[in-house]
Every structure is written in structure tokens, then in C-alpha cells.
Amino acid sequence: AQKITQTQPGMFVQEKEAVTLDCTYDTSDPSYGLFWYKQPSSGEMIFLIYQGSYDQQNATEGRYSLNFQKARKSANLVISASQLGDSAMYFCAMRAYSSASKIIFGSGTRLSIRP
Amino acid sequence: DAGVTQSPTHLIKTRGQQVTLRCSPISGHKSVSWYQQVLGQGPQFIFQYYEKEERGRGNFPDRFSARQFPNYSSELNVNALLLGDSALYLCASSPEGRGRDGYTFGSGTRLTVV
Numbered sequence: 748a749q750k751i752t753q754t755q756p757g758m759f760v761q762e763k764e765a766v767t768l769d770c771t772y773d774t775s776d777p778s779y780g781l782f783w784y785k786q787p788s789s790g791e792m793i794f795l796i797y798q799g800s801y802d803q804q805n806a807t808e809g810r811y812s813l814n815f816q817k818a819r820k821s822a823n824l825v826i827s828a829s830q831l832g833d834s835a836m837y838f839c840a841m842r843a844y845s846s847a848s849k850i851i852f853g854s855g856t857r858l859s860i861r862p
Numbered sequence: 863d864a865g866v867t868q869s870p871t872h873l874i875k876t877r878g879q880q881v882t883l884r885c886s887p888i889s890g891h892k893s894v895s896w897y898q899q900v901l902g903q904g905p906q907f908i909f910q911y912y913e914k915e916e917r918g919r920g921n922f923p924d925r926f927s928a929r930q931f932p933n934y935s936s937e938l939n940v941n942a943l944l945l946g947d948s949a950l951y952l953c954a955s956s957p958e959g960r961g962r963d964g965y966t967f968g969s970g971t972r973l974t975v976v
Contacts, residue, residue: 789969790950790952790969790972791968792954792967793967794964794967797964838904838905846918849907850965851907852904854904855903
């Protein structure tokens with residue numbers, strides 16, 4: 748069975764600080780992809796970053812980086828220099844290539860940035 | 863270019879009624895997926911369509927059905943609505959819906975069943 752676990756329901760961070768959002772996953776499929784999405788109060792899911800299971804290097808996209816530790820089955824999102832606009836729900840998600848049609852999401856972390 | 867568009871944005875229905883939600887994918891994207899997001903939870907996979915064929919189905923009852931049209935737009939139908947169907951319904955499009963494809967989501971349709 749495939750599963751995504753996000754253990755931090757909510758986090759408060761001071762503006763301009765870095766923040767790490769935790770994500771662990773479980774799958775028996777050797778080929779899979781990991782995603783992070785941001786969901787502001789408007790409801791739209793915004794794609795942030797992708798990491799493939801065979802990628803040798805950790806993915807980076809601007810202020811976002813993914814700390815991928817395959818042996819530990821963790822895929823933490825790191826946001827550097829947080830901004831007020833980063834306040835939102837963040838979801839970790841996975842797609843195993845054997846079941847390529849669906850993405851499985853975690854329960855999310857609500858990030859609040861303090862000015 | 864327009865993103866993924868969903869209509870309507872909000873909807874209120876009575877128990878037992880039927881509802882149809884619509885989605886237009888990004889131009890050039892051939893895959894459309896539907897997700898249900900209940901308040902306080904992550905989205906749950908309902909369907910994926912690619913080239914008008916159902917590619918995958920999540921653990922939802924037969925009251926849920928969908929289809930994809932030749933222009934790749936899609937409809938999600940829910941019959942015999944229950945209070946528990948109240949949720950944000952998200953549509954996502956991708957070029958082919960596999961591999962490294964990132965899904966682009968719409969803003970969703972918020973369905974309230976009373």
C-alpha cells in the first residue's frame with residue numbers, strides 16, 4: 748500500500764527564516780515520483796517541486812528545495828527566506844509508476860509566517 | 863494561456879440530487895484527473911482520463927462517474943448526493959498524466975450538499 752505521512756498539522760515561522768516541512772512516504776514500487784504542492788485559501792493546488800526516485804541530486808526550484816533521503820523514505824520540503832505570501836497549506840504527494848494514474852496526498856501542513 | 867478552468871466555482875445541492883462539474887484542461891494537455899478534497903484533508907483521487915479513456919479510478923462508489931470529450935474537457939457526475947459528498951472537487955490536467963508530468967490544478971468547485 749502507498750502512503751504519505753505529514754506529521755506537522757501546523758507551523759509558525761518568523762518571516763525571512765528558513766522552514767522545513769516533513770514528509771515520509773511508503774511504497775513498494777521502486778519507481779515513483781514525489782511532489783510538493785501549495786494550497787492557498789483560494790483552493791488552487793500550486794505545484795512547487797518534483798523529485799524522481801532515481802534522481803541523483805535533490806531537486807531545487809528557486810527558494811524551494813527537496814531534502815530527499817531515499818533510505819529513510821523521507822522527502823522534506825525546505826523553504827528558504829520565508830515570505831508572508833508563503834502562508835498556506837502544503838501537501839506532500841507521491842505517484843508510484845506502477846499505478847501511474849493517481850497521485851496520493853498527505854494530510855497537509857498549515858504554514859503561517861509571522862511578520 | 864488559460865490555466866485549468868472549472869465550473870461552477872460554488873454549488874449548493876440537496877441530498878438525493880445529481881450534480882455535474884466541468885473542467886477544461888490546459889491547451890495541449892490530454893489527461894484530466896479528478897480529486898475530492900474534504901475539509902481538513904488532502905485530496906483523494908477519483909478518476910483519471912487520457913485520450914477519452916478511463917485510465918484509473920479511485921475508491922469511490924458507482925454514484926461517481928466521469929467522461930472526457932474529444933476536446934479533452936471533462937465532466938464529473940455525482941448521483942444521489944449525500945451530505946458526505948460536500949467537498950472541494952479539483953480537476954488537474956497534465957500532458958499525458960504519467961512519469962515526471964506535473965499536474966496543474968484548477969481552483970476547484972466547492973460543492974455543498976444540504
